[in-house]
Amino acid sequence: MADPSSYRPKPGEIPADPGVYRFRDAAGRVIYVGKAKSLRSRLSSYFQDIAALHPRTRTMVTTGASVEWTVVSNEVEALQLEYSWIKEFDPRFNVKYRDDKSYPYLAVTMGEEFPRAQVLRGAKRKGTRYFGPYAHAWAIRETLDLLLRVFPMRTCSGGVFKRAGQVGRPCLLGYIDKCSAPCVGRVSEQEHRAIAEDFCDFMAGNTTKFVKRLEQRMKDAAAEMDYEQAARLRDDIGALQRALEKSAMVLGDATDADVFALADDELEAAVQVFHVRGGRVRGQRGWVVEKDDEAVPDLVEHLLQQVYGGESPEGVPREVLVPVLPEDAAHLGQWLTGLRGAQVDLRVPQRGDKRALMDTVRRNAEQSLARHKVARAGDLTARSLALEELQQTLELPDAPLRIECFDVSHIQGTQVVASMVVFEDGLPRKSEYRRFIVRGAVGADGGGVDGAAADGPVQVDDTAAMREVLTRRFRRYLDDRSEATDLEVDDRLGEDEDGPAGARIDPDTGRPRRFAYPPNLVVVDGGLPQVNAAQAVLDELGIDDVALVGLAKRLEEVWVPGQDFPVILPRTSEGLYLLQRLRDEAHRFAITFHRQRRSKAMTSSVLDTIPGLGATRRKALLKHFGSVKKVRAATEEQIREVPGIGPALAATIHTTLAAEQQTATPAVNVTTGEVLD
Known part of the structure; x- marks a missing residue:
């Protein structure tokens, strides 16, 4: 734990202007990002008597080792920069809104040559229009099946689309008129894109013009006594109306709004939002956040930053209804207006239908918080207990907050790869995962690692592969640490302005380097031979501040370097469960990479x-x-x-x-x- 007074800036050095600040730990990692109207006033509040700080704030300032700031011209710029840095550095102590479940979206890949409608989850992709989120994937498929009568756009995968073009025959949907079959040239690229744009327009809430257009065409067909076409158009109108009925009408004035509500206790808060387009609820979403000492207006501000920061202009509605206005609501409204390119009304509904809808959303948030507390209580306790058990069993000086696990994968010596997975605070941190191509672990009677020898399969030494991977990983760490030391010396001589933390940040991308931070504990997949090989690497490199264990598969024994007998953890041990999750995740990650390389080699x-x-x-x-x-x-x-x-x-x-x-x-x-x- 660092003493905050050791890196406290002099009061005269801190400007009184608005800006954004970053706290870094001893390794140079950004641990907190914040903004302030007056940097001097805000930063001074962190360096008061530690006992007067909130426990989480106290942990943050004692974990930190330096603070830096950037002055901006106004608070709107501060909002933009704060969002960019939080997204880039993912600071440990910033508020993180976690989705309470994975929501499916109806997505239209407008970035493709022939746009495709499909169900997607996870991170949003560039060039794709999203509608939702929906509560269930089957609800999307039912709606899509109804709308394909009127908007016959492509829904097939790339492989099916390509194969249909090669054989010159469309799939079943093309024969039953639920796809315009661009794969076989029934419509041109421009015609199919027009169909996709109309579909997106309808899903965005502009429904009336399509219904009126079909009604007029139906009347014209009936007047010309083309009753078969008129009947088909009548069925299309019915399909549109049934699709509209699946979205509840909640506001009669065709309002486009996002309605947020919040339910909280002393420790956590649950947030729900209803996405209303054209007066109908088009989607619902929820988050849960640890409150710490943040007030509800601050939570609302950070929530809006996260929800709209990465959105396209179409994703920002005309109205944003919140339970309480943030402190700088005017600047936040300007920021949202800039994102949308048109005026955005940020306000608290006081009466009428919108207030009633806000109450409905709030009840959903209360139920979500209750469900989360039941599920989360055991999870938090289990993770804390697992880290505590590992600390005591392995006699570590501190709880292993960062654990790295390594695994090697190959088939008879071909496509030898390895994986490194990272768990922080007992949870996977997938952005820190790394993959290795192993080149120097071939046995004496084998051939090259990327192919079998002429007289039989390649022999691969797994311990040699593990040595190579650990050497590469920790040599990079030592290089970064040496560079940080050099920068620290230069800083004392007045030759560097960034300080030693700059060595851990890539100057080109502004992000942490790949192997900039050491683990508290290294886990290798294997028994005593693998553990001893790994320990030999650490000894050769002179690394003595990283603990090491191995987890053998057969009896789930924990091996410690230099000991003839393994550590046996009880089968009900939370620490053993955590090690097993690490080992299994490393194995999955390595197998996935191996299969990718093997598939690429077969098709190259x-x-x-x-x-x-x-x-x-x-x-x-x-x-x-x-x-x-x-x-x-x-x-x-x-x-x-x-x-x-x-x-x-x-x-x-x-x-x-x-x-x-x-x-x-x-x-x-x-x-x-x-x-x-």
């Missing part, structure tokens, strides 16, 4: 070996010629016609393919002995 072509020919140009080349065989038969002039390929690269491609064709072993008909083309 000679084009992958041409220097200077990246994935984009390779794709353009195949799209232009259709196959590698046709590329091989093309001249340099024909290759230069492909967009993005210049004379030098065209010459390289032509020369490489010609040389490959001369050295290739010809195919022979085994019956006649004839050489085949």
